[in-house]
Amino acid sequence: MGKLIFLALLELLLASLLMFRPAVCSSNFTDRDALLHFKSAIEVNPTNTIKGGNWTVEANFCEWISVVCSNRRQRVVALDLSYMGLQGRLSPYLGNLSFLVSLDLTNNSFYGTIPKEIGRLRRLKELVLQSYQFEGNIPLNLAQCQNLKLMSLALNKLTGGIPREFGAFPELQQLFLSFNDLGGQIPSFLGNISTLQVIGLVMNKLTGSIPPTLFNRSLTSVMLTYNDLSGSLPSYLCYRWSNIQRLLLSHNQFSGLLPEMLT
Numbered sequence: 155m156g157k158l159i160f161l162a163l164l165e166l167l168l169a170s171l172l173m174f175r176p177a178v179c180s181s182n183f184t185d186r187d188a189l190l191h192f193k194s195a196i197e198v199n200p201t202n203t204i205k206g207g208n209w210t211v212e213a214n215f216c217e218w219i220s221v222v223c224s225n226r227r228q229r230v231v232a233l234d235l236s237y238m239g240l241q242g243r244l245s246p247y248l249g250n251l252s253f254l255v256s257l258d259l260t261n262n263s264f265y266g267t268i269p270k271e272i273g274r275l276r277r278l279k280e281l282v283l284q285s286y287q288f289e290g291n292i293p294l295n296l297a298q299c300q301n302l303k304l305m306s307l308a309l310n311k312l313t314g315g316i317p318r319e320f321g322a323f324p325e326l327q328q329l330f331l332s333f334n335d336l337g338g339q340i341p342s343f344l345g346n347i348s349t350l351q352v353i354g355l356v357m358n359k360l361t362g363s364i365p366p367t368l369f370n371r372s373l374t375s376v377m378l379t380y381n382d383l384s385g386s387l388p389s390y391l392c393y394r395w396s397n398i399q400r401l402l403l404s405h406n407q408f409s410g411l412l413p414e415m416l417t
């Protein structure tokens with residue numbers, strides 16, 4: 155009898171352990187740890203909002219400044235750190251904020267490479283890393299953020315090429331890579347992004363011609379000024395880009411005649 159009760163209790167214990175396992179794997183404590191690691195990698199925080207502010211374990215992280223959580227699950231969904239003048243490296247732990255939908259680091263001075271762990275943020279819709287100092291190549295893993303609608307890596311010191319993997323974004327509408335040191339050609343795969351509307355590649359070192367596949371997209375803004383692009387502009391440009399509102403092509407090496415409607 156005693157043995158039976160013991161077994162039943164053991165079973166109950168096992169069941170409850172199994173039930174709680176998912177919570178241990180990824181919980182709001184994972185989010186809190188990720189934010190604390192992010193904080194510890196910051197070297198300069200002129201306004202003391204994060205380092206000297208309320209990003210401490212005493213306060214609920216959902217109430218920390220710049221952090222937005224989902225109501226139900228209490229998981230971090232948005233991190234808006236724009237215009238804070240933060241300096242330091244970007245912690246790879248950010249890749250653990252698995253519910254993150256929006257990350258905005260506009261106008262800070264994060265430096266070093268963009269952590270490839272950002273590619274783990276599968277729910278991300280907006281990624282804005284305009285931060286002046288990021289260097290190295292664009293991590294190919296970013297292409298794993300399949301829900302991205304807006305990506306801006308503009309205003310950094312990124313080198314290398316535009317990854318061909320970027321042709322596989324199913325939802326991307328706006329791609330900004332302007333003001334970097336990107337070289338190579340504009341990959342023709344970008345023409346595979348059927349949702350693309352805006353593309354900004356101003357002030358890089360891009361060469362070659364505009365890939366014909368891009369003319370098959372109904373783009374509204376194409377900004378390519380200050381590169382080394384060459385080749386002629388096809389006469390059908392204006393028919394294909396019939397919704398174009400902003401077309402910036404100057405300061406390149408284009409040759410030939412201007413398409414009729416542009417003259």
Ligand SMILES: *[C@@H]1O[C@H](CO)[C@@H](O)[C@H](O)[C@H]1NC(C)=O
Pocket residue numbers: 182183186214215216228
């Ligand atoms: C984490 O979630 C649990 C319930 O899932 C909640 O009781 C607790 O307050 C949350 N902790 C923080 C720091 O938000």
Ligand SMILES: *[C@@H]1O[C@H](CO)[C@@H](O)[C@H](O)[C@H]1NC(C)=O
Pocket residue numbers: 207208213214217218219
């Ligand atoms: C943290 O600071 C911000 C801004 O000062 C404030 O809005 C927020 O309520 C604070 N949170 C806590 C938990 O004190």
Ligand SMILES: *[C@@H]1O[C@H](CO)[C@@H](O)[C@H](O)[C@H]1NC(C)=O
Pocket residue numbers: 179184187246247249250271
């Ligand atoms: C979070 O990310 C870091 C670095 O990317 C990793 O070492 C750590 O194990 C991850 N997981 C949790 C639950 O913190």
Ligand SMILES: *[C@@H]1O[C@H](CO)[C@@H](O)[C@H](O)[C@H]1NC(C)=O
Pocket residue numbers: 237239261262263
């Ligand atoms: C953006 O950052 C730069 C350099 O850190 C600074 O000079 C400038 O004033 C900032 N711009 C805004 C609008 O805050």
Ligand SMILES: *[C@@H]1O[C@H](CO)[C@@H](O)[C@H](O)[C@H]1NC(C)=O
Pocket residue numbers: 318319321322343346
């Ligand atoms: C782009 O589309 C073409 C066919 O239209 C396909 O062959 C190619 O694999 C696609 N590339 C990517 C990167 O998805």
Ligand SMILES: *[C@@H]1O[C@H](CO)[C@@H](O)[C@H](O)[C@H]1NC(C)=O
Pocket residue numbers: 345366367370
């Ligand atoms: C553009 O689309 C047309 C038909 O929609 C197709 O025949 C052509 O091969 C495409 N061109 C490129 C370069 O993808």
